[in-house]
Amino acid sequence: MTVPTPVPPENARQDSLGETVENAIELKEVEGLSQGRIVLRRFLRHRGAMVASVFLLGIVLLATTSIGWGFIPGWWKYDHNALSQVTNPGGAPTMSISTGGVVFGEHPFGQDNIGRDVFARVMRGTQQSLTVMVIIGLLATAIGIVMGALAGFLRGHVDNILMRFTDMIITIPVIMIGAILGAWVGRAGPVTLALALSLVTWTSMARLVRGEFLSLREREFVDAARVAGASNARIMFRHMLPNAVGVIIVNTTLLMAAAILLETALSYLGFGIRFPDVSLGNLISDYQTAFNTRPWLFWWPGLFIVSIALCVNFIGDGLRDAFDPRQRRIPSQRSMDKAAERAAKRAHEAKTAAPAAAGTGS
Amino acid sequence: MATSVTGTTDEQAVSAVPVSPTPPTRRLRASGPMLAFLGRRLLSSAVVLIGATFIVYMLLAYALDPLEDLYASSAPNKEQLIEARIRALDLDTPPPGRWVKWIAGVGGCVVGRCDLGESWVTHESVIDMLGSAIPSTVQLIAASTFLAIGLGIVVGIASALRQYTGFDYTVTFMSFVLYSLPSFWVAVLLKLWGAIGFNDFLRDPTLSIPAIAGLALLGGVIWQALIAGDLRRRVTTFAVATVATGLALWGMSATGWLLDPQLGIVGVAVLGFAAAFAVTALAAGLRNRRALYTALTITVIGIALYYPLQWPFVGATTLLIAGLAVTAVIAGMVVGWLYGGPDRAISMRVGAITAVAVGAFIYIDRVMAVWDIYSGSSRIAGRPIATIGSQTPGLAGNDYWVRTLDTYTHLVLPTVALILISFASYTRYSRASLLEVMNQDYIRTARAKGLPERIVTVRHAFRNALIPLATIVPLDIAALFGGAIITERIFAWSGMGTLFLSSLAARDADPVMGYFIVVGAMLVLANIVVDFVYAALDPRIRVNA
Numbered sequence: 001m002t003v004p005t006p007v008p009p010e011n012a013r014q015d016s017l018g019e020t021v022e023n024a025i026e027l028k029e030v031e032g033l034s035q036g037r038i039v040l041r042r043f044l045r046h047r048g049a050m051v052a053s054v055f056l057l058g059i060v061l062l063a064t065t066s067i068g069w070g071f072i073p074g075w076w077k078y079d080h081n082a083l084s085q086v087t088n089p090g091g092a093p094t095m096s097i098s099t100g101g102v103v104f105g106e107h108p109f110g111q112d113n114i115g116r117d118v119f120a121r122v123m124r125g126t127q128q129s130l131t132v133m134v135i136i137g138l139l140a141t142a143i144g145i146v147m148g149a150l151a152g153f154l155r156g157h158v159d160n161i162l163m164r165f166t167d168m169i170i171t172i173p174v175i176m177i178g179a180i181l182g183a184w185v186g187r188a189g190p191v192t193l194a195l196a197l198s199l200v201t202w203t204s205m206a207r208l209v210r211g212e213f214l215s216l217r218e219r220e221f222v223d224a225a226r227v228a229g230a231s232n233a234r235i236m237f238r239h240m241l242p243n244a245v246g247v248i249i250v251n252t253t254l255l256m257a258a259a260i261l262l263e264t265a266l267s268y269l270g271f272g273i274r275f276p277d278v279s280l281g282n283l284i285s286d287y288q289t290a291f292n293t294r295p296w297l298f299w300w301p302g303l304f305i306v307s308i309a310l311c312v313n314f315i316g317d318g319l320r321d322a323f324d325p326r327q328r329r330i331p332s333q334r335s336m337d338k339a340a341e342r343a344a345k346r347a348h349e350a351k352t353a354a355p356a357a358a359g360t361g362s
Numbered sequence: 363m364a365t366s367v368t369g370t371t372d373e374q375a376v377s378a379v380p381v382s383p384t385p386p387t388r389r390l391r392a393s394g395p396m397l398a399f400l401g402r403r404l405l406s407s408a409v410v411l412i413g414a415t416f417i418v419y420m421l422l423a424y425a426l427d428p429l430e431d432l433y434a435s436s437a438p439n440k441e442q443l444i445e446a447r448i449r450a451l452d453l454d455t456p457p458p459g460r461w462v463k464w465i466a467g468v469g470g471c472v473v474g475r476c477d478l479g480e481s482w483v484t485h486e487s488v489i490d491m492l493g494s495a496i497p498s499t500v501q502l503i504a505a506s507t508f509l510a511i512g513l514g515i516v517v518g519i520a521s522a523l524r525q526y527t528g529f530d531y532t533v534t535f536m537s538f539v540l541y542s543l544p545s546f547w548v549a550v551l552l553k554l555w556g557a558i559g560f561n562d563f564l565r566d567p568t569l570s571i572p573a574i575a576g577l578a579l580l581g582g583v584i585w586q587a588l589i590a591g592d593l594r595r596r597v598t599t600f601a602v603a604t605v606a607t608g609l610a611l612w613g614m615s616a617t618g619w620l621l622d623p624q625l626g627i628v629g630v631a632v633l634g635f636a637a638a639f640a641v642t643a644l645a646a647g648l649r650n651r652r653a654l655y656t657a658l659t660i661t662v663i664g665i666a667l668y669y670p671l672q673w674p675f676v677g678a679t680t681l682l683i684a685g686l687a688v689t690a691v692i693a694g695m696v697v698g699w700l701y702g703g704p705d706r707a708i709s710m711r712v713g714a715i716t717a718v719a720v721g722a723f724i725y726i727d728r729v730m731a732v733w734d735i736y737s738g739s740s741r742i743a744g745r746p747i748a749t750i751g752s753q754t755p756g757l758a759g760n761d762y763w764v765r766t767l768d769t770y771t772h773l774v775l776p777t778v779a780l781i782l783i784s785f786a787s788y789t790r791y792s793r794a795s796l797l798e799v800m801n802q803d804y805i806r807t808a809r810a811k812g813l814p815e816r817i818v819t820v821r822h823a824f825r826n827a828l829i830p831l832a833t834i835v836p837l838d839i840a841a842l843f844g845g846a847i848i849t850e851r852i853f854a855w856s857g858m859g860t861l862f863l864s865s866l867a868a869r870d871a872d873p874v875m876g877y878f879i880v881v882g883a884m885l886v887l888a889n890i891v892v893d894f895v896y897a898a899l900d901p902r903i904r905v906n907a
Contacts, residue, residue: 164410171414171882173844177421179866180874184425261544265848268546269863284547291554298554302547309542317538 042322049318056311063126078117080124125280135194136259144205152213182271212244246323253316423457426869479872488876499845499857506780514788522796529587540786561745578608625727637719664720690717796827840888844881
């Protein structure tokens with residue numbers, strides 16, 4: 001189906017050379033490697049995704065180690081609700097960057113109007129938002145896989161009933177059902193909220209997995225497994241699921257990016273994580289009135305939301321490229337020309353350098 | 363899904379009939395299977411919608427406790443109050459029973475006796491609440507939706523045509539960033555930083571020389587990336603664009619244009635001729651002389667009418683403006699028709715589009731003319747960009763133009779916030795879609811038979827690239843009615859979103875259900891529309907019962 005970009009006539013001479021270069025790249029890429037290795041290699045080569053992974057890992061480490069998580073003690077001296085002496089006038093951030101390097105000071109992100117440390121609060125909010133994001137990502141994926149796999153594999157009445165149920169949930173806007181659920185269980189803490197939200201965010205995953213399973217079940221290896229006496233459950237989860245893992249992982253990252261935006265939005269509206277607990281969304285909601293007097297209260301939580309969502313989106317993009325060879329980037333005409341030029345130059349150099357080397361050598 | 367619309371990529375690939383660039387008008391014939399399909403689709407949608415209302419009703423019944431405030435109250439007659447409210451809200455009936463009563467009331471809509479219940483807090487009927495909320499929401503979201511679709515498609519197409527260039531990478535990265543922005547953060551930022559900053563700036567709207575230079579360079583970089591080409595062309599574009607942007611900004615700053623903006627007849631003329639050439643170049647090609655003359659003629663007519671039009675504008679109404687717009691379209695088509703030639707349709711189209719553009723410039727000029735009056739009025743006091751509500755309360759005067767301008771200044775911020783958020787997805791959709799179409803065989807055929815690149819792009823590729831978009835747009839228009847819950851909250855706009863949020867916070871279930879029935883019904887209808895639109899646009903897809 002895919003047609004290479006048409007080559008203008010003047011480049012036709014270089015075309016055969018360009019094609020060999022391209023083929024060589026492609027062959028070398030997959031030489032003697034398992035599917036998993038190929039995917040990993042493509043992912044590691046995706047610059048945006050790698051930068052995003054490192055960045056996200058940094059955020060996660062910072063958030064979990066700084067103020068401690070659960071029973072793990074943290075290295076940061078303030079707690080997210082503890083009051084402390086106001087250092088700078090108005091609680092302005094003590095962090096500054098000058099020629100002498102970065103100075104963190106007592107309260108690097110500043111303090112709020114009653115003297116709470118903003119760094120500790122933002123870290124706490126990041127922890128909570130990440131927790132919700134991960135739980136929604138995993139649980140909604142699991143529910144979506146089960147629903148989609150059953151519908152796609154069993155077809156018939158099961159498919160009909162499950163998909164009509166999915167349609168019902170899809171008809172309800174996510175932010176609306178999220179707000180209703182948040183109004184109900186939001187007070188009970190982030191984990192409960194995340195569990196509740198996973199119950200309504202699995203729908204796209206279910207549709208996707210169903211589509212995948214509908215086409216996979218017609219393949220020969222499914223027949224082979226059945227002839228070998230495998231049960232339905234085994235065929236579904238041992239044989240077919242690994243073949244659908246690419247789409248599932250990619251969609252999980254998209255789901256997580258949507259989840260963190262949903263959670264922060266609900267917390268902002270007052271239906272998510274609530275006082276006395278802290279989330280990035282309710283920090284923004286609490287501090288928006290102080291925007292003109294204490295802008296740092298508003299910038300930091302927003303920056304963390306954007307960074308997390310952006311990183312997750314980039315990782316998803318990298319995974320999509322890694323899993324789907326059809327999405328493989330065809331090198332642009334310009335870079336192909338350059339590569340061909342380089343190859344020609346190298347050939348030329350080798351030709352001219354060879355006699356010289358032969359002369360000086362040995 | 364009972365259609366072959368979803369999941370048929372394989373069949374499509376096999377039976378891919380090249381779509382002819384100018385297909386004969388296709389209509390969906392109201393044949394037997396078609397009606398049967400429509401009937402089945404409506405029925406199953408109704409079942410889904412009713413099921414969804416049941417889910418929401420049950421959730422609301424358990425999530426919201428209307429007695430909460432009474433349990434906490436210290437009134438001496440607490441027991442009686444609780445008793446009275448239980449009776450009033452029929453809380454002794456279990457929730458499924460209440461849902462049956464509620465859905466029966468909704469079912470009354472079919473025979474013309476709607477009963478969506480009433481708010482127990484304000485005792486206002488839900489139908490009245492929806493009646494005032496829906497127009498306000500549509501007003502807020504319509505403009506931003508259409509602007510986002512238009513801008514998104516244009517940017518996406520430009521990015522696809524310049525695939526793997528700096529411009530493409532920038533657009534892709536920006537769309538990622540916009541995707542990841544929380545809408546509430548953007549809106550609060552626009553309101554507290556953008557609007558207030560701009561209003562402060564308007565007190566003394568002069569740009570410093572470094573600011574002008576910086577913006578001019580930025581403009582130059584954007585233009586050269588957009589036009590691309592070899593180094594020489596890029597440098598020329600960069601120089602011209604930088605100088606032009608710099609001069610325009612300097613002129614605006616030096617003459618205080620922002621304090622009293624106007625186009626004048628000269629501005630309208632310049633923009634009008636530019637539009638005439640641009641529309642012709644895109645839709646017909648400048649070599650099509652008849653189309654070009656049509657566009658130029660209609661522009662001249664528009665400019666000639668500039669002064670005469672100021673008379674009817676004095677007592678303008680919305681109806682008059684709408685009438686003038688229709689007249690402009692008709693005039694454009696008539697001029698195109700009069701130029702004749704073998705391909706009248708193209709000239710007529712060019713004429714109509716140009717006429718609307720010139721008319722829009724005249725309209726904008728007239729709205730700008732009241733800027734001074736508006737901005738200087740006591741209620742506004744030089745801070746025109748509003749951050750709250752949909753109109754300035756007690757604005758003096760009842761002039762159509764002042765009211766229009768007031769509406770626009772209130773719409774500006776929420777519209778920008780909504781565009782920033784939704785525009786990214788359209789960019790990505792249209793980019794992906796155009797790239798896929800550009801790789802099809804029939805595009806190569808079109809190029810091979812010697813068609814100019816403009817025709818290949820606009821007629822063969824662009825039209826077919828829009829087909830997948832046609833399946834998203836109806837859903838987004840349906841989502842319009844749900845309002846932008848967060849944006850409405852931040853800008854204190856009293857639409858559907860606010861209705862939902864305030865009812866939920868007041869533990870008032872019936873308005874929330876009313877909100878949902880509107881949103882859900884629109885969504886379900888839009889899904890049916892999508893199926894038919896797809897079948898009508900793409901001959902490879904058939905609706906089968």
